[in-house]
Each structure stands twice: as C-alpha cells, then as structure tokens.
Amino acid sequence: MINFHKSQPAPTSLAAQKKYDDEDVLNRLQADFHHKCYLCEKKIDTDFIVEHYQNHTTNGYTNPHKKFNWNNLMYACSYCNSRKSGESFSDILDCTNSQILIAEKISFLLTAFKNPKEKVDISTTETDPTTLNTVKLLSRIYNADCKIDSTYKPPAASRMKAAALRKLLVEAMADLTQLKDDFYDNENKPEQAIYADRIKAELQPESQFLAFKIWYVKSKPSWNDDFSPYFPTSVHR
Numbered sequence: 001m002i003n004f005h006k007s008q009p010a011p012t013s014l015a016a017q018k019k020y021d022d023e024d025v026l027n028r029l030q031a032d033f034h035h036k037c038y039l040c041e042k043k044i045d046t047d048f049i050v051e052h053y054q055n056h057t058t059n060g061y062t063n064p065h066k067k068f069n070w071n072n073l074m075y076a077c078s079y080c081n082s083r084k085s086g087e088s089f090s091d092i093l094d095c096t097n098s099q100i101l102i103a104e105k106i107s108f109l110l111t112a113f114k115n116p117k118e119k120v121d122i123s124t125t126e127t128d129p130t131t132l133n134t135v136k137l138l139s140r141i142y143n144a145d146c147k148i149d150s151t152y153k154p155p156a157a158s159r160m161k162a163a164a165l166r167k168l169l170v171e172a173m174a175d176l177t178q179l180k181d182d183f184y185d186n187e188n189k190p191e192q193a194i195y196a197d198r199i200k201a202e203l204q205p206e207s208q209f210l211a212f213k214i215w216y217v218k219s220k221p222s223w224n225d226d227f228s229p230y231f232p233t234s235v236h237r
C-alpha cells in the first residue's frame with residue numbers, strides 16, 4: 001500500500017446517485033490508481049472492483065453519501081475486497097490523504113527473495129488503532145494470517161491466493177534485485193546509466209509493489225544513497 005492522488009472533481013455519473021461503477025468512474029479510478037489495487041499493489045486490469053473505503057451500509061441501511069461519494073471509492077482487486085469487507089476492516093489508513101505517508105508509517109519487508117512460502121513482514125512503530133488495523137489487514141492479505149491475532153485461522157482459498165500474490169511479489173523483487181546488481185557490476189561504465197534509468201522506472205507510482213521496493217532500497221545505506229532520490233515525493237519524502 002502506498003499513497004495515491006485522487007483527481008478532482010468527481011466523475012459526473014456519481015451525481016445521479018444511481019451507480020457508483022459507471023464507465024467514467026472506472027476510467028478515473030484506473031488512471032488515479034495506476035491500474036493497481038490500492039491494498040496489494042498488484043496490477044489488476046482483468047480483476048478490478050470498486051471498493052468502498054468506508055462501508056456504505058450499516059444494519060441494512062445504505063448511506064448514499066458514502067455509497068456515491070467519490071472520495072470514498074477505491075480501486076481494488078476482488079481478493080483484497082473480500083478480505084477487507086468479509087472481516088469488517090472499516091478503520092484503515094486513507095491512502096488518498098497526502099498528509100499520511102503510508103510507506104513511512106508502515107514497513108514492508110520481504111525476507112526471502114526466492115521463496116513465496118516465506119511470509120512477508122508488515123509492521124509499524126506507530127500505536128494508533130487505525131495504523132495497527134491497516135497492518136493487520138495487509139498482513140492478512142499477503143500472508144493469510146496475522147501475527148497480531150495468532151488464533152485466526154484463514155480458509156484454504158485465502159491461503160492459496162495469498163501464496164499466489166507472494167509469488168508475484170517475489171518475482172517483482174527478483175527483477176529489482178537483478179537491476180541493482182547490474183547497476184553495481186557496471187560501475188563507472190556507460191551502461192550504468194541504463195540500469196539507473198530502469199531502477200528509477202521501478203520506483204515510480206505505477207510500479208507494482210512499490211512499498212516493498214522502497215523498503216528494499218532503504219534496507220542498505222549505499223542503496224538508499226544511490227536510489228532514494230528516485231522515490232516519488234507523493235509516496236515517500
């Protein structure tokens with residue numbers, strides 16, 4: 001999860017309060033979220049859903065202000081949508097609020113780069129309930145379990161989908177690792193600039209799993225010195 005900028009004003013179809021997933025809404029969400037699920041950061045051109053950041057129904061009553069409110073609509077994959085709504089995560093950090101930099105509040109670490117059976121480590125030093133709840137949800141999405149709640153037993157389908165997600169994550173991180181190795185192997189050669197450009201592209205908002213890539217760069221001072229200038233200021237300062 002990283003920050004996204006929600007473009008304004010709201011798509012016009014929302015004003016009628018009849019549909020929240022008309023074409024203009026979908027096109028805007030897709031562009032604003034760079035075709036990525038706002039929770040898992042996977043590219044989702046064939047599996048997207050309009051997700052309500054705050055639940056729009058309470059005890060069977062639909063709140064139209066939440067249901068058709070542009071600021072309450074997010075772009076998500078069906079897996080993350082079901083994890084969030086099925087388990088009632090209504091209070092999580094708002095990634096469209098530029099005052100809250102998600103990748104500074106929460107760390108995203110992948111310990112093993114070749115084995116998707118290894119769990120990812122999502123944690124925070126913050127103590128507020130909203131950040132802790134976000135960590136809990138993201139941990140369930142990527143790991144299908146939660147270190148905060150060890151009694152939780154995920155269904156088999158969730159475990160398999162989380163493992164499939166980690167496989168994509170491991171592949172993306174292996175690509176970045178290779179580029180970083182190529183960059184240092186070509187030190188003081190003209191080719192180095194090519195690898196620098198490719199690493200920069202990996203660190204842009206449209207790149208999949210950017211939160212993990214940022215924390216990978218931050219994990220070693222020399223990488224941080226060389227590549228943190230490429231971090232977009234909208235997601236990490």
Ligand SMILES: [Zn+2]
Nearest residue numbers: 037040077080
């Ligand atoms: Zn997702």
